[in-house]
Amino acid sequence: MRTEVLVIGAGISGLTCATRLAEAGVRTVVVEARSRVGGRIRTFRPADGGPSLELGAQVVHGDRNPVHEIVKTETAPRPTAARVVSGRVGRPMGALARTPNPPWALEARLNAEGAGAGESVNDWLGDRGGPYPVASEWFRQIWAADPDRLSARGVAEAQRGDTAGRGEFVVSGGFDLLPRRLAARLDVRTGCPVQVLGWSPGRVDAQTPAGVVEAERVVVTVPPSVVTHGTLTVKDLPDHKAEAARALAGGDGCCVVVTLSVLAPETASVFDADGAGGFVSCREGRPEALIVARDAAAACVRAATGPGLSALLAVALPWTARARVLDTEVADWGADPWSRGAFTAPLLGAERAPAVWAEPVADTLFFAGEATVSGTRPPWVQGAIASGAIAADRLLEAMG
Incomplete structure (x- = not known):
């Protein structure tokens, strides 16, 4: 298969970049390793048609977020109860x-x-x-x-x-409608991981299980850790780029939807200040509890299987102590080979790494993704959108 531009990764940055290129008349193909689009956006929909829950990106930040221009949004629901766990004791957030x-x-x-x-x-x-x-x-x-x-x-x-x-908003019907809307008019090949990316100025050869994709230029939007771990091998990657990739390791993250045998008596949001559970939430009249844990708390949640998970929930949401765990849905971003983490925070000693990773190489290799704007923009969906737009503009300029 041949195309002018190959975009690796159908997350928000890759889809934004491909949309801009396609609108400019550039033949563009997007390849995605997963069987779905969206990258670290993943929506859980209960079998009974209840409200969706987010296992990846949680909310749309800001009333001027470009997401509002693409999909329908609504104000994020406010909890009727907000608590903090400290010393394994829950207390009202108002006390804090x-x-x-x-x-x-x-x-x-x-x-x-x-x-x-x-x-x-x-x-x-x-x-x-x-x-x-x-x-x-x-x-x-x-x-x-x-x-x-x-x-x-x-x-x-x-x-x-x-x-x-x-302000904080949610996508009406689920966050995954955003990447699906962006991908609708693009040539996107899911289940097509790029294993080895070879290149020379003006030429790209991407090896996939389905064969080789040839292009004139490529936009790499996968997290830098995916390259560092060798899940995607980029041949002849300059040393300064490889060093930047090593400095941009994504923070650990693990999200779990727990379906219980008892319905929640309230809509609650709980912050676990002890570092064991991250943020835990539930909605009145629903059997699900959502755990969103990052960094050290992600490891705690990952390790809390069986009784451990019930014990963790019982501290944050006491009503769950009388419930049985019926099912769990896990999005382990730290263990996912195509994400290797939740997102990239600005770390000490890595201040220059985002800009270095974002630099094109020989007007052939281009880079996008929230890691490229870390420290200058929040590494959330709006940052991913901005990074894709920046990469597209750079590539179009290189094409003249």
């Missing part, structure tokens, strides 16, 4: 709000003040009267990174670079 330095207030302060070079989030918290273990865990869960390694300046600058606006 009444403390001198609730985590979200410290987060807003960091975004407003900024931070010095080489300063971790925990360093920054310590300079402001810390340690604040609850706030530290808050940053860990929001950014999927150890606060001792998370760059305070990178966090602040990413938030300042975000133009998505305010």
Whole structure:
């Protein structure tokens, strides 16, 4: 098969890039290793037709997010109960709000003040009267990174670079409608992993189980860790690019939908400040509980099988103590060979890596994905969209 441009990865960055290229009249083919489009967007739909739950990207951040232009959205539902778990005891979130330095207030302060070079989030918290273990865990869960390694300046600058606006929204009918809408008018080949990518200036040969795809240029949108682990081998990748890829390891993430034998008596959202469960939520009248855990908490959730999972839930959602686990649906992003993590946070010592990874090589290899904008934009869906648009613009400029 031959095409002008090959896009590797049908996540949001790859689909955005391919859409822009196709609109410019460039023959473009998108290949995706998974059997579906969407990358780290994955929606769970209960068999009884109940409300969908998100096992990947959770919400649409901001009222000016470009997602609103593509699919129908609605304001994210607010929980009737919000709690925090600390010392394995749950208490109302309002109690945390009444403390001198609730985590979200410290987060807003960091975004407003900024931070010095080489300063971790925990360093920054310590300079402001810390340690604040609850706030530290808050940053860990929001950014999927150890606060001792998370760059305070990178966090602040990413938030300042975000133009998505305010508020939180959900995609009506499920987040996976977004990639499906983007892919509808594109030539997308799912179940077609690129194993080896060979290239020379102006020529690309991508080896897949279905054969070789030839192109003039390629856009690599898979997370850098996929290349580092050799799941996708890029021949003759320059040393500085390989070094940047190693610095851009994605943070661990594991999400689980647990279907229980008892219906939830309330709509609740729980933050596990002890670091064992991340964020846990449920909806009144529904049998599902959703666990979204990152960094160290992801490992805890991954290890909590059988009784361990029930015990974890019982602390966050006491009503589950009288319930049996009927089923689980797991999205283990840290173990997924085509993601190798949740997303890429700005880390100390890796400040230049996103820009280096984003640089084209010989006007032939181009790169996109939220890792390419880490530290300048939030590494969420709007960041992925921006990265795909930037890569498309660079490629079109190279084509003249």
